[in-house]
Amino acid sequence: MVAEWPKAIAEGWHPVATLDELGDKRPLAATIMGQRLALFRSDDAVAVFRDRCPHRGAPLSEGRIENGAIACPYHGWRFNSEGRCIEVPGAKTCPNVSASSLPVKVEAGLVWTSLAHAPPPFPQLPPEMHDTSLDPFWWVLEPSKAGVLDALENHLDPAHPHYLHPWLVRSPGKRRRVDVEIRSGPWGGEALYTEERRNTALLPALLEGRRARSIGRLWPPTIGEVRLENTKGDFLSIAVAFSPVDVGLTRPFAHFASKKGFIPGFIKRAALKAFHWPILQQDRRMLALQEENRGADGYEIGPLDVLARAIWAHAHGRDCPDRTERIEMEL
The missing domain is CATH 3.90.380.10 (Naphthalene 1,2-dioxygenase Alpha Subunit; Chain A, domain 1)
Known part of the structure; x- marks a missing residue:
């Protein structure tokens, strides 16, 4: 999908929400260049994930926020702000898997992200x-x-x-x-x-x-x-x-x-x-x-x-x- 966009837009930083839109109970769904995202605010960071749980593909944006982590709406797998799975309800062990996280910047009251693997420096703002x-x-x-x-x-x-x-x-x-x-x-x-x-x-x-x-x-x-x-x-x-x-x-x-x-x-x-x-x-x-x-x-x-x-x-x-x-x- 990214290849369909001009280079600087495909790789660039774009706003996806205001910081005020992020609540403390539910993730926020957003879309950028056709890619569905799930945003949430933990105790110490703002996180942006691709909106797909690595377990069964359920949309993380339909889940909830529990103790600073995002919980999948299907089986409750929890992921911290870095994307790492930290709990599987009912299991004593946790698989070494992660939700797909994206780079994040909070600037001027907005949450910005990029789909690039190595995004450019954050742009100058007015x-x-x-x-x-x-x-x-x-x-x-x-x-x-x-x-x-x-x-x-x-x-x-x-x-x-x-x-x-x-x-x-x-x-x-x-x-x-x-x-x-x-x-x-x-x-x-x-x-x-x-x-x-x-x-x-x-x-x-x-x-x-x-x-x-x-x-x-x-x-x-x-x-x-x-x-x-x-x-x-x-x-x-x-x-x-x-x-x-x-x-x-x-x-x-x-x-x-x-x-x-x-x-x-x-x-x-x-x-x-x-x-x-x-x-x-x-x-x-x-x-x-x-x-x-x-x-x-x-x-x-x-x-x-x-x-x-x-x-x-x-x-x-x-x-x-x-x-x-x-x-x-x-x-």
């Missing part, structure tokens, strides 16, 4: 994910029909809002010149849009005021960040880690962060979710249509697809030399 001085929250959605790279490019795409989100993100028929500086390299990619003006579309007008610039950033292989900055020094960062659940099925882990202010965090969180919900539904519908209409001919890269080449190169493990380009577009 600094806003670790900045305790900000007002942050995670918004984790259910998987939806979308290719993982299509979803990533959609998040970083500046050109579609006029057509897909009229009056919500961009005002139709009111395009203005925007200066764009595009940078890419082995570290990822970045597009800086300078557009000091008041956006009359609903979401920016209410949440941003007069925008100074916006930034789209690629954090390889599958994290995209959009950062919106206004002339008062306030900003909103929306960094999304797109997890490849299966071919054509993607789960977004979206991290929102902004400066703390007089508006309580819970009100800001509710407002941001409410405003982004219709945008999210429009994007999801289009990504589903795109996935259903996928053919063997591939895609053409247009003049406004500013980070498409960097996204493709990093996903496929190709060289991405340092490069800077300046263009003008109308948004």
Whole structure:
């Protein structure tokens, strides 16, 4: 299954759950690249196993957590956080067998894993994910029909809002010149849009005021960040880690962060979710249509697809030399 995916995605680290999703009584089921997983938290670690007991193949995610170990729902065989079998109920001896465990990292409140036998170093995350001085929250959605790279490019795409989100993100028929500086390299990619003006579309007008610039950033292989900055020094960062659940099925882990202010965090969180919900539904519908209409001919890269080449190169493990380009577009 892994061989069907681009190299950096097949071997890379991906989020499979928030740490808060892990309870102390039941394992959590998850899927990544078509592989079913069982997650649980013991007294001293978080563990990710392939969702199969080595005894009779029962799904471990249907079991329970007993004394810091995961117990199979079929015969009760217990496995510690390293995967080693530590008890067979009713037997005086324990076979030298293990559940198939995967590497685990807990970073920024998420549980990450890799299907690779020798995974690469853990990727750099957007600094806003670790900045305790900000007002942050995670918004984790259910998987939806979308290719993982299509979803990533959609998040970083500046050109579609006029057509897909009229009056919500961009005002139709009111395009203005925007200066764009595009940078890419082995570290990822970045597009800086300078557009000091008041956006009359609903979401920016209410949440941003007069925008100074916006930034789209690629954090390889599958994290995209959009950062919106206004002339008062306030900003909103929306960094999304797109997890490849299966071919054509993607789960977004979206991290929102902004400066703390007089508006309580819970009100800001509710407002941001409410405003982004219709945008999210429009994007999801289009990504589903795109996935259903996928053919063997591939895609053409247009003049406004500013980070498409960097996204493709990093996903496929190709060289991405340092490069800077300046263009003008109308948004």
